[in-house]
Amino acid sequence: MKLGFLYAGQGSQHPGMGADLYEAYPAFRQVMDAAQAEVDFDLKRTCFEDPEGVLNQTRYTQPCMVAFAAGLTAVLREKGIVPSAAAGLSLGEYSSLHAAGVFDARTAVRLVAFRGKAMEEAAKGHDSAMMAVLGLEREPLQAACEAAADLGVVVIANYNCPGQLVIGGDKTAVEQAAALAKEKGAKRCMPLKVSGPFHTPLMKPAGEALERYFQGISFVAPDIPVLFNCLGREKEAEDSIPALLVRQVQSSVFMEDSVRRMAELGLDALVEIGPGKALSGFVKKTVPGFPVHAVETVADVEALERLVKENG
Known part of the structure; x- marks a missing residue:
């Protein structure tokens, strides 16, 4: 069964996300435990409980969401459920690149931890x-x-x-x-x-900060098609992934175009890697009738596993 993975963006986070996965799956625990070393706050406690009420702040949201997505991707991979193409909404693009092998989970968390702080800094002073x-x-x-x-x-x-x-x-x-x-x-x-005014020219300082930061990061060629936010499709051979990520933070996100392109790739279904079901809603409005399954909990993982087994 050929699946396209869609990774949720900022805004769908909520306290408790990933708590059941952490208890149930060693692969999820391993990713979350490793991610903790890449940030300067209690990532697991923020995801599972958010006692300080900071999960909705960009600098916390972004590493929490990407750690959750990478952990869930690892769980699915262990079950033989892997994507044939990937895309993500804004922040979710980093998770899609991780799923495509461009960088490992710890690097993805480290990148978005920096990105979240850079975006917060760029937003300061703007009404x-x-x-x-x-x-x-x-x-x-x-x-x-x-x-x-x-x-x-x-x-x-x-x-x-x-x-x-x-x-x-x-x-x-x-x-x-x-x-x-x-x-x-x-x-x-x-x-x-x-x-902040995300994906607008007012985020240019964040783009400049990312451009400098990316110089110390190794980007591997993706092993599956990745559809980029600022293009609404796969990149051309001459396109640089770091340059596209710099552009992404300060320019429009073409999610509708990406979903339409996913539907053209010969996939059997799309899988939204949550939390939330916002992207599933986008799919239903963009390509009505195209199968989409949201996965956030242990029950969702088990349902997807059954579906894949039934459909070969």
Whole structure:
């Protein structure tokens, strides 16, 4: 059974994630225990309990999410369930690259721990906002952003699925673009609770910090197709993975395009590596009828294992 793995992004985290997996699977424990050495906080306690209430802060969210994803990937691999292609939403792209063999789990956690801090630092001093825009096509929303650009930076940051786009940038410009979007027919514009204007040009300092940091990291060629956020497809031979990751943090995420491309790759189903089911929702709206299975818990792992055995 040919599966495409989709890795969740920031926003789907919650206290308790991975606790049952840690108890049930030595492979998950091994990854989580090793990840602890790459960060300067109690990663497992934050994932499983979050007693300090910091899990939603970017610098904590990112290494916790990637450690969880890498651990779950290891569990599935041990059961013979491996991806034939991979993609991830924003932060999830690092997990997809790990799944493709570009770097090991500890390196992935170390990279996103740095990335989370760099993004928090880049967001400081900006009165910024991000807003989900529902029920409007790309072109009229792009026109709304361009019309509001005299008030500051505002761009389409995420192309999630048909009818769900996200804009981000300077708060006044975002609010003006949202007002114009409603005039153009948007059904709703909802402010998002995020700590910065992610995937906008305001993240350029984070991109520059990542570019310097990546110089000390070894990137191996992926052994399966990986669809990149800033492209919405696989990279070309001349594209550099570090350069694409630098670009990713400060430019639009084409998740809808990536999902459409996944559906073209001859896969039998997609597997969302959680927590959460946001990407499963995107798949259902982008390629209706294409099988997608969300995996977050021990019960989900067992269900996927049964499905794979039944389908060869």
